[in-house]
Amino acid sequence: MTAERKMALALLVNGTGHHGASWLHPSTQADASTSIEWYRDTALLAERGLFDLFFIADTPAARTSNLEAYSRFPIFMNVFEPVTLLATLAGLTSHIGLGGTVSTSFTEPYNVARQFVSLDHLSHGRAAWNVVTSANDFAARNFGLDRLPPHAQRYERAQEYVDLVRKLWDSWEDDAFIFDRTSGLTFDPAKQHAVDHEGKFFTLHGALNIRRAPQGHPVIIQAGASDTGREFAAETAEIVFSSDASIESGLRFYRDLKGRMDKFGRDPDELKILAGKPVLIADSAQEAEDMFQTLQEMIHPMVGRMRLGMDLETDLSDLPLDEPIPEDRIPKTSNQHKAYFDHIVEMIRTDKLTLRQLYLRYERGNKTFRGTAMQVADNLEDWFAAGAADGFMMNFSIMPMGLERFVAEVVPEIQRRGLFRTAYTGRTLRENLGLKRPANRHVVPAPAPLEVAK
Ligand SMILES: Cc1cc2nc3c(=O)[nH]c(=O)nc-3n(C[C@H](O)[C@H](O)[C@H](O)COP(=O)(O)O)c2cc1C
Structure with missing residues (x-):
């Protein structure tokens, strides 16, 4: 490990x-998810904290059943479309990267290639695309499907999709647009490279109608956890969000993913693994624990049952809250998130918890780190020093309170320890992350200058 290694x-x-109940907390702005002023202030705060990336997740769907429960747990029910939001934030910020999710299952490569090049220009080189295949039938039904295509097929489509987007990103050389009033040419015709693609999922003959992105290619993010997802990430991703509860499992994931890159001719440094860190900061560990428990108890039983039932892949709505889930109600196998399913089954069998105790304890694979600012800094340092992450994807139980405390208390501490930058070092997201700018595939690199004998 070099002395200069800094976390992202x-x-x-x-x-x-x-936290699912955060909107009930009196310090939060309940309608923040559609307030541009809220996003502006939050992005500027993150920029003050020298964050690399401001990231918006997305699923293109409102739930249309079980509405009372979703009204109490309003995930993706009332949110901005990410690229539109990020384009606005591009004009309100100056250094922080702007990343958003767009699914490959419900869009066409040409649209998305164009959107992210535009975002990269609007932000002067700060755009990042989170490539997801989606895992939600509510979304499928908005795009002419009854349900999602099978997992393997979604990834096969994603692979062809990303390959095609990258070809489009190279459809103009960097210096194609010359605006030469003497010759009367706006662009050099030799520097367009139209794409001719006929594949299993897409046919495309054409070029983008916008010049090449400042970053060459906007940064590609992924968060696939399955074997197929990891292969895809090893081949194409430049940032991966991982979500492991312990350093040991984080290390296993990190080594596994980076170990897969060599066969695609990639260096491990071309991919930054950011470990997901749900965090709650307070003045003492006990106070943080108490705040977390208070939030957990604000989860309505209807929501607790629904979220647990979703991952246990069964309907729990008729069961009493204060009794254990009977063994005969546990499905034999999982079809969705196997890790979540196995974790719940293990808790039912070994801890003998009641349904209420179960949903109060269950956190979908990860575990909110609760403690003082110093303890959060220790935790980040432990993960980073162990080599289980190149940086962190922070999310705070209560916003913007969590971010305010992090920027005021944790950032100076990790700077003092030499783990984090004290100023932005680059202009683009790639420069800040230490990712190289991709050369255009159609441009032959200039030969290295000849060494002249002295
Ligand atoms: C930090 C993080 C952010 C994610 N954001 C999204 C998102 O915005 N939209 C989405 O559909 N899935 C999102 N996911 C889910 C992943 O893309 C992926 O579908 C999931 O991890 C399962 O991986 P698998 O399909 O390889 O099994 C996210 C996952 C993580 C860990």
Whole structure:
């Protein structure tokens, strides 16, 4: 490990905070998720904290059943479309990277290639695209499908999709647009490279109608956890969000993913793994624990049942809250998130918890780190020093309170320890992350200058 190794920081932003009951907390702005002023202030605060990336997750769907429960847990029910939001934030910020999710299952490569090049220009080189295949039938039904295509097929489409987007990003050389009033040419015709693509999912013959992105290619993010998802990330991603509860499992994931890159001719440094860190900061560890428990108890039983039932892949709505889930109600196998399913089954069998105790304890694989600012700094340092992450995807239980405390108390501490930058070192997201700018595939690199014998 070199002395210069610094951690990268991203912020996962969702309105009132990461905790499902955060919108009920009196310090939050309940309608933050559609307030541009809220996003502006939050992005500027993250920029003051020298974060690399401001990130917006997305699923293109409102839930249309079980509405009372979703009204009490309003995930993606009332949010901005990410690229539109990020384009506005591009004009209100100057250094922080702007990343957003767009699904490859419900869009066309040409639209998305164009959107992210535009965002990269609007932000002067700060755009990042989170490539997801989506895992939600509510979304599928908005795009002419009854349900999502099978997992393997979604990833096969994603692979062709990203390959095509990258070809489009190279459809103009960097210096193609010359605006030469003497010759009367706006662009050099030799520097357009139209794409001719006929694949399994897409046919495309054409070029983008915008010059090449400041970053060459906007940064590609992924968060796939399955074997297929990891292969895809090893081949194409430049940032990966991981979500592991312990340093040991984080290390296993880190080594596994980076170990897969060699066969694609990639260096491990071409990919930054950012570990997801749900965090709650308070003046003492006990106070943080108490705040967390108070938030957990604000989860309505209807929501607790729904979220637990979703991951246990069964309907729990008829079961009493204060009794254990009977063994015969546990499905034999999982079809969705196997890790979540196995974790719940293990808690049912070993801890003998009641349904209420179960949903109060269950946190979908990760575990909110609760403690003082100093303890949060220790935790980040432990992960970073162990080599389990290149940086962190922070999300705070209550926003903007969590971010305010992090910027005021944790950032100076990790700077003091030499783990984090004290000023932005680059102009673009790639420069700040230490990712190289991709050369255009159609441009032959100039030969290295000949060494002249002295
Ligand atoms: C930090 C983080 C952010 C994510 N953001 C999104 C998102 O915005 N939209 C989405 O559909 N899935 C999102 N996911 C889910 C992943 O893209 C992926 O579908 C999931 O991890 C399962 O991986 P798999 O399909 O390889 O099994 C996110 C996951 C993580 C850890």
